[in-house]
Amino acid sequence: xxxxxxxxxxxxxxxxxxxxxxxxxxxxxxxxxxxxxxxxxxxxxxxxxxxxxxxxxxxxxxxxxxxxxxxxxxxxxxxxxxxxxxxxxxxxxxxxxxxxxxxxxxxxxxxxxxxxxxxxxxxxxxxxxxxxxxxxxxxxxxxxxxxxxxxxxxxxxxxxxxxxxxxxxxxxxxxxxxxxxxxxxxxxxxxxx
Numbered sequence: 001x002x003x004x005x006x007x008x009x010x011x012x013x014x015x016x017x018x019x020x021x022x023x024x025x026x027x028x029x030x031x032x033x034x035x036x037x038x039x040x041x042x043x044x045x046x047x048x049x050x051x052x053x054x055x056x057x058x059x060x061x062x063x064x065x066x067x068x069x070x071x072x073x074x075x076x077x078x079x080x081x082x083x084x085x086x087x088x089x090x091x092x093x094x095x096x097x098x099x100x101x102x103x104x105x106x107x108x109x110x111x112x113x114x115x116x117x118x119x120x121x122x123x124x125x126x127x128x129x130x131x132x133x134x135x136x137x138x139x140x141x142x143x144x145x146x147x148x149x150x151x152x153x154x155x156x157x158x159x160x161x162x163x164x165x166x167x168x169x170x171x172x173x174x175x176x177x178x179x180x181x182x183x184x185x186x187x188x189x190x191x192x193x
Contacts, residue, residue: 002175004134005125006042007144010051010059011035011167015083022075022140023083027058034167035062042169046133051075051140059167060138067138072124075140079111104156114146115156121146129174144170151179 011031015022027035039062048067050056052074060067081089089109090097096108104114112120121143128135139147141164149159151172164170171182 001132002173003129003131005128005172006045006134006136007147007170007172008042008059008063008136008138009141009144009164009166009168009170010053010055010138011062013055016166018085019087020085021078021081021083021089022053022055024054027055027062031166032058032062035059036064038167039064042136043134045136047131048136048138049073050138051143053140056138056140063138065136065138067136070124070137072120073137073139073143076114076117076142077111079107079109081109081111101160102157104159114159117142118146118149118156118159122150125150125172125174125179141166147172148181148183151181 011027011034013022013025013027013031014020015025017028042063045065048060048065049070050060050067050073052069052071057069086097093108099106100108104118107113107116125147137143142159144164145159145162148154148162148170149156151174172179173182174180
């Protein structure tokens with residue numbers, strides 16, 4: 001049996017545009033319009049799951065998808081840094097940010113380490129292997145990074161070197177204990193400005 005999972009990243013929100021740690025904001029109007037324009041461009045899934053974040057829920061809804069929230073697919077918990085810009089945190093805590101960006105086991109913000117996120121996502125991926133049919137998951141960009149890191153068996157230190165553009169699809173197919181990766185297919189979206 002082959003498991004297939006398509007991971008869709010949400011469209012932008014003010015926090016993404018401002019390089020601010022996510023604080024629960026909504027996708028913007030352009031993002032909602034682009035997601036609505038992409039309805040029908042994804043393969044029909046047997047099940048849909050989403051990160052619990054507002055922007056993932058809204059992206060899924062704009063794509064015409066239902067689905068259930070999966071806590072295992074939550075974005076990275078950045079603790080007390082939530083809602084602050086990366087520039088502000090770097091100015092206030094330069095050593096902590098440097099450690100966080102270079103040591104995947106570090107969580108100076110009091111939240112979750114990159115290593116913990118990767119392990120959490122790996123557990124979800126292992127459970128998903130047993131699911132027959134295609135899964136579509138609308139998830140935070142850092143979840144896609146963790147998926148790629150785990151699927152390819154790379155060290156968590158590569159996590160920050162992976163870019164995940166908004167409203168793109170990263171696909172996995174797996175069987176016999178391994179995953180194959182198809183990177184960042186954009187959704188077929190006409191220009192909506």
